[in-house]
Amino acid sequence: MIRIGMGQIEITPGNPRKNRDIILQAIEYAKALRLDLLILPELALSGYLIGDVWDQPAFVNECVAMGETIIKSTDNIAVIFGNVGLDPDKTNFDGRPRKFNAIFAAQNGELITPQESPYPFIIKTLNPNYRFFNEARYFTPLPTVAQELHRPVEELLGLLPFTFKNGEMFNVAPLLCEDSWDENYSFSPTTTLADKSTIQDVPIDAFINISASPFTLGKNERRHRLFSERAKELETPVFYINSVGLQNNGKSICTFDGQSTVYNQAGQVVAQLPAYEATVQPVLMAKTSEATTVENADSPITENSRNVTTEARYEVVDLYDNQTVIKTPVKSEAPLEVAQIYRALHYGLKSFLKQTGIKKIVIGVSGGIDSALNAALYATVLDPSQIYLVNMPTRFNSTATKDLAAQLAKNLGCQYAVCPVEDSLTLTVNQFESLTFEGPNGSEQVKVSSFVKENIQARDRSARILAGLAASVGGAFTCNGNKTEFTIGYATLYGDLAGFLAASGDLWKYQVYDLANYLNREIFKREVIPQGTIDIIPSAELSENQDITKGQGDPLQYEYHDRLFKSFIEPWNRMTPEDLLLAYKENRLEAILNLPKPISHYFDSASDFIADLERWWNSFAGLAVAKRIQSPPIIVVSRRAYGGDLLESQMAPYYTEKYFELKEELLQLQ
């Protein structure tokens, strides 16, 4: 019987001392439970998203020293944890001390290492370099070490041979995060370890993957599919241990959701830890009397099968009824998308406020959906008395929206004030229009256009009132923008684009509505976001031309544009006007964008469609980039969020030659 602890701990990025203390606590707890082996996540001392702090040798040495403390504390227990491995005699290719993203295994104060490993730790083989993953910037991966040694990578991988109480042998195939996501790599650590096991005739008792994996919609489902398949194929249990906590790369705030999972040798999920909860969960493994291959009747035994032995193998049994092999899989279906989004944003907000020490929040509320959603979200993590809602009307704001803002405050029980910006707008316009620039070539009067006045209002609200009030009450103010607006820069820099955090910045407008309804229905279980706010036409109300009483709202058909804009950034191979125009021509656009209605519903003609496409592509790839460079951090929920997840350069919007050919063809057809 092997008693294994799944150490789903909370990791504080950039704070090895705090992480060491958490780990030591987890080890004490594991010892109290008389566990044989405690498994902890990847880079458990440093944290994962810590940026270029890796350039500080003092920090790296601190992580190494803290790791040594962990190793020393392993009397009567074995511990697997992630930490930076250091080779002080070599450098990375950037000339800095050579660092590895590594697994350390220790027992009774001694390191345990696969005999194949060139270091007393295990080096990560597959280093991801996409989204917010930048491992090539910091770490030397195993294939590089192999290449330097003029040896195949395969030769450097091996099993971790543990011996537990009563001399029980337990062989672990160690993997670090991406090592298991091997679909696109030319080398699979899992396959290599399985092959070695066969060749050496040493059965693998468990694959153990330690990770630092941020939440992304759909990722858990993909992981279940991938990890289950491998467990089943190799007839070996897989342990996946992920951390919880909040980490960021500046612009992208990532929630680490834990959800550590055990897959049994039939590929079933037999244990899944709760999302976003720091916990150490014991799982027992025992040798059953039957051979494992019997368990998995689907897998025919062939001469080439890896399970030629008929010896009993370890299986996962639970803690409380430890004689019974867990045969019934745990329900591992993901909650609804909107529920996952809520969970991530709630946790992200709570953690970010805790990390930054912000206790009071000022939110500009217009009566519209975005600010209402943000107010309601913050009300799930702060006492409403610490939330200051401010309505800042001008004559362009309708009574309807002003009343809805007041209603929202009342529903939530927040502090509420009305702070008009009309006087300040008048002062500014008067001050500008009485201003004369003098120069060698004479004088020049300033004129203020209607469009400029709109932006003056937006900046007045955020940079004057909200920022000033936040400073006065000793708190921070929010950016209520959504992903649809961020995509095209439909927001004013230093105006509604300002704020300490854009909690809803990774939500398309339809997700804003979904989440608003979800909050009313499932979280507050009453109408906190007024139905009127949900029903009203979205509008900036910055001029006479945005009068909601006349049905004049945003220049977007959200049903269509949400999906169009999504195609600019979320597909793994991102779309451009060329791809969209080709799909339009071939009548594939509805399918590709997943439109609920035919494209002719949104546009009368090809030229209308093209004009709209170019208008927004020009914004997306043009001025909106400049705005995003100065926009607040965003809590990530999607497969691709603005910020450090999507690297952008300020450039001119580009259209390919094929785009122009297609355009000409389509316009001639009309």
Added chain:
Amino acid sequence: MIRIGMGQIEITPGNPRKNRDIILQAIEYAKALRLDLLILPELALSGYLIGDVWDQPAFVNECVAMGETIIKSTDNIAVIFGNVGLDPDKTNFDGRPRKFNAIFAAQNGELITPQESPYPFIIKTLNPNYRFFNEARYFTPLPTVAQELHRPVEELLGLLPFTFKNGEMFNVAPLLCEDSWDENYSFSPTTTLADKSTIQDVPIDAFINISASPFTLGKNERRHRLFSERAKELETPVFYINSVGLQNNGKSICTFDGQSTVYNQAGQVVAQLPAYEATVQPVLMAKTSEATTVENADSPITENSRNVTTEARYEVVDLYDNQTVIKTPVKSEAPLEVAQIYRALHYGLKSFLKQTGIKKIVIGVSGGIDSALNAALYATVLDPSQIYLVNMPTRFNSTATKDLAAQLAKNLGCQYAVCPVEDSLTLTVNQFESLTFEGPNGSEQVKVSSFVKENIQARDRSARILAGLAASVGGAFTCNGNKTEFTIGYATLYGDLAGFLAASGDLWKYQVYDLANYLNREIFKREVIPQGTIDIIPSAELSENQDITKGQGDPLQYEYHDRLFKSFIEPWNRMTPEDLLLAYKENRLEAILNLPKPISHYFDSASDFIADLERWWNSFAGLAVAKRIQSPPIIVVSRRAYGGDLLESQMAPYYTEKYFELKEELLQLQ
């Protein structure tokens, strides 16, 4: 006689069409000069810093198609150029189409490839992943290809065998940028190619390195050292071809300085193209009657020497006197640091305005040095009538600084206006102090502290006046911040930290002064920045406590703090309080920070030194990070600029265990 063109072209990032046109023009020009070989820079179709546009297959295909046009246009000439290489049958490890940063060589419409290369192009071997270089994110490097083929990298590298008019053979050793900066890599493409040449008995006629290398202070000097050494050691000329232009990764605006260089076989610089100038420079190579080894008398001929042949080899001769071997090296010393900074900022500003289409600039001028420097810099790229200087005083601003602001405008001949912020400040404070938040638990009055009033002023100036005036005149407004302020967040978000660009954001305060003096002395050759502005004590003048008439300035001793802050970010291995405290204890601090005076000049005691160190480290690693996330782009001049050059996460400031030990020790000694 071989006629080679150094194609130092301007590259527009993200615009393959424009780059193709520029390249076709360069080829036409080269043909008109009857050149045999035209050499163009790395990634000449796409540009280098284009962010995640590489995720768009349509863009990648466009670059490939444009490359094919280049190849077809090589009748009667050979061309070497950089472009993305594509293997449509494979993926990168991220699952996207497999892309290579590659060299293409073509002649008479046909590709020329080393026989060893697995593709009809040459794959970059060393892919940098530091600063703004992210190649692992986009490209598969040659060592990975080798590993997949289970072959040593060496086997995949080879020479480009050209045959020119009259059947002249000319063997080129092709290198891509980082390939030549091999000091920290475990593999040297240069050495491999040289060894192959010896083994195969095929002499290398020239190493050709095509680059996309942004300007950084000191980099050119390091390149001369490195490339000269290799040329001399291998007794072979080295051609270095770099592009010019402006590219950015969002926050970091990089100037590509060209300065393409030819090193002869003695390691001397025999041709260096001007910085920041797009040009095609012909260089002639001819076989001399003497063996090359004679040229380089320092290099003893041994049995192992690579130049065992006594045949004549190609040497660099110039275009106009093509019988004479260039023996006199070109003067290649770098200009003064301040002159290099000026050149980069001038070019960067000019190009950035051109790229963004901004023709008018609004600058808030306080009478202080930072705004004066920015005004003068813009006056080197714009007609002064297009520069609007605005002085925005409150009662805290001295007559001295107000007069200096007016004098600056007069000296430069800019548009000038005074736009006080007193009325607006009063309006805001009154509006806030008469505001009552109502909530379920009663009402709450807003109070505005003196510190909050300072920040209200700062935001009023930028987000209300400058942003509003910029929109009114149809231009943009500037951020005048410097690197010292950026380091500790000594600036107000949406206030003086706002602006479309921080031209001086990578300059320490001492460099701001150096550049101001340089502009007066060398560029304008008269006092445009008033001497009073240079002499006055730096101060924010935001409250009664910052009264320059009482000598109350910024809370910094710039002479010391510039150097302290530099140690936080610019050394390759960055310093932390631990390193600094250890140096203090061991009396090495003056040497490490290059202080002009002993540390006791700045601090009376260890506890004073420590309190100051912790104050600023807390700012640097704390709130200042949050500010930098939303700050404007910066033109890069240093080895490490804020923005995409230094990746930062918002985290709590950290002090190592060793720091606390040292601190305790030092405080007990007192």
